[in-house]
Amino acid sequence: MDFEPTPEQQELILIVRKFVREEIVPLEADLPSDAGRLPDEIASRLKKKVAQMGLTSWDAPAEDGGPGLDVVTRTLLAMEMSQHRAGLYASCYGVFGGSGLAHLYEANPDQKERYLYPTLRGERSGFFALSEAGGGSDPARSIRTRAERDGDDWVINGTKMWISNVAESDYGIVVARTGEGRKGLTCFIVDTDAPGFKMLRVIPSLRKVHEPTELVFDDVRVPDSNRLGPVGEGFTLAAGRLANFRIPYSASCVGVAIAAHRLAVDYAQIRETFGKPLAQHQGIQWMLVENEIDIRAARLLVLDAAATADRGGDVKSAASIAKIYCTEAASRVVDRSMQIHGGLGVAADMPFERWFREMRIRRIGEGPNEVQRMVVARSILGSAATVSGATK
Ligand SMILES: Cc1cc2nc3c(=O)[nH]c(=O)nc-3n(C[C@H](O)[C@H](O)[C@H](O)COP(=O)(O)OP(=O)(O)OC[C@H]3O[C@@H](n4cnc5c(N)ncnc54)[C@H](O)[C@@H]3O)c2cc1C
The missing domain is CATH 1.20.140.10 (Butyryl-CoA Dehydrogenase, subunit A, domain 3)
Incomplete structure (x- = not known):
């Protein structure tokens, strides 16, 4: 196996490396040491630069508007983008575009229009809620949050723990129990303004950005059109x-x-x-x-x-x-x-x-x-x- 970057990959690596060293690292001298965001004016200037480089939403598939890079190339770029103080959890302060919620690439066209594309454009933001207080290592057994079918809706009740990014988000992907065992979990897209949804508390931790939170779902109604993937396939979708x-x-x-x-x-x-x-x-x-x-x-x-x-x-x-x-x-x-x-x-x-x-x-x-x-x-x-x- 030869992992030497191809000339095309090397060109992209050098572009991103220059961007990180010339645009991001110098900014960090003036930012608080735990900063996770850039001032709006600077962020929008850098987003324009990234767009000129053709790398906005660099990890989205081509059919969803990304540059369509293969996984090896994306991995090489991820190694470059994190080479600064905030690089682990706020890589380049998000100026390369929305990513993270890869589940949405498996959404249907209507869901992509409402959630994925606005997220890639930086207009919306989402969290991913799998873990619960009863355990995160073995979610297939420990998830207690339930979703019950009621006409065209689902009604969700339960709690989630350690969920990152909630304060910044206006929706989340929530894995809830709709049956027994591994085949008894289903994913839903839940808007954070839905009645009954509440962020109970922030859990202070070693990480000061995207702080983990505890969430409560109290009779939260979600239309079936916000079910992500088939009923019972939530674990497969999440695990994949x-x-x-x-x-x-x-x-x-x-x-x-x-x-x-x-x-x-x-x-x-x-x-x-x-x-x-x-x-x-x-x-x-x-x-x-x-x-x-x-x-x-x-x-x-x-x-x-x-x-x-x-x-x-x-x-x-x-x-x-x-x-x-x-x-x-x-x-x-x-x-x-x-x-x-x-x-x-x-x-x-x-x-x-x-x-x-x-x-x-x-x-x-x-x-x-x-x-x-x-x-x-x-x-x-x-x-x-x-x-x-x-x-x-
Ligand atoms: C800062 C932070 C952010 C997070 N963000 C999110 C998020 O956005 N969304 C989300 O869904 N979750 C999130 N999590 C939850 C995270 O995924 C879980 O903490 C993790 O999966 C472990 O679950 P747990 O904490 O319940 O530990 P447990 O499942 O109780 O496990 C405790 C420990 O036991 C050990 N252990 C477990 N199983 C085995 C085994 N089979 N063999 C040997 N040892 C074992 C491991 O060392 C483990 O750390 C976040 C957690 C943190 C700390």
């Missing part, structure tokens, strides 16, 4: 989306690791202790070497998952492996790079402390790493053919 989303999720961790490592390499060459630059102490050199190994391995694993997706292969196990390795390797890289910076490493003047806090969430969010290991174990133990490098 989550598996694919683990690829850009992992790629953004690699991007942050690269940015942290670059800062550490530069600093190690200018900061002196005991009469010589840090970079000449073997202990520091070894940390930098470990960073380099972690980043190269993580990059290859996420590109392998992306190439599997492009081939139409079974992405589940590859995406779980990428998620485990990229989140854990990037945590190590941020930690070592912080250490190399000494006291400066933990100061909010530098991006490490934000990366450190936000990266910790990555081993829990989008399915804890233990659950990803369970997914990989199933694929290894289910059939010898899935053991890497093994022949039948």
Whole structure:
């Protein structure tokens, strides 16, 4: 397998890299260290620039108005777009266009007109509500929020926990129980102004942007026209989306690791202790070497998952492996790079402390790493053919 970018991919990488380094990183010097948004005027100027680059909604399929890039190219770009302080959870402060709610690509034409396209144009915004207080690792068993059919409507009752992005959103995709077991879950698009919908509280956490919340659904009426996908297929829809989303999720961790490592390499060459630059102490050199190994391995694993997706292969196990390795390797890289910076490493003047806090969430969010290991174990133990490098 050759993961060297093609000339076309390299051109896109350089365009995005220049944009991040010249437009985004300098802005962060004047923004609060936990900023998640740009002032409106700056955001609209940058959105115009992105439109001129032809990269608005870069991860949308061509039939839905995106540039129609393959998954490997999108992964390469995700690694570039996250190389700044807010890069993990507010990559380029959203100026590349709405994304995230990939479920909506499976919506019907009417739903796409009402929700997907306005989201891609930046006019609407949505959240995704799967987890509940009873457990997020095993949603097929733990979801208690129920949707009951009543004429042309569904009536939703229950609560959701840890749901990000709610304050910024005017609708959400909600997974509710309509029957028993895995085939008893269905997705609905719920407008946040629907009577009975309430954001109960924000849950303060390590991450200050898109803070997680607790939601209440008290007889919330949703028309059947807002049911997303067939009744009983909510788990398949959610799980499929989550598996694919683990690829850009992992790629953004690699991007942050690269940015942290670059800062550490530069600093190690200018900061002196005991009469010589840090970079000449073997202990520091070894940390930098470990960073380099972690980043190269993580990059290859996420590109392998992306190439599997492009081939139409079974992405589940590859995406779980990428998620485990990229989140854990990037945590190590941020930690070592912080250490190399000494006291400066933990100061909010530098991006490490934000990366450190936000990266910790990555081993829990989008399915804890233990659950990803369970997914990989199933694929290894289910059939010898899935053991890497093994022949039948
Ligand atoms: C900041 C933040 C934002 C979030 N945003 C959203 C969102 O927008 N939408 C949404 O739906 N959810 C969201 N979540 C929820 C997140 O997906 C869940 O927290 C996660 O899936 C784990 O669920 P849980 O917290 O209920 O942990 P539990 O399911 O109770 O698991 C607890 C721990 O047990 C371990 N564990 C679980 N199963 C196994 C196993 N089989 N083997 C070994 N160990 C295991 C894991 O270490 C896990 O962390 C968010 C969470 C956070 C922290």
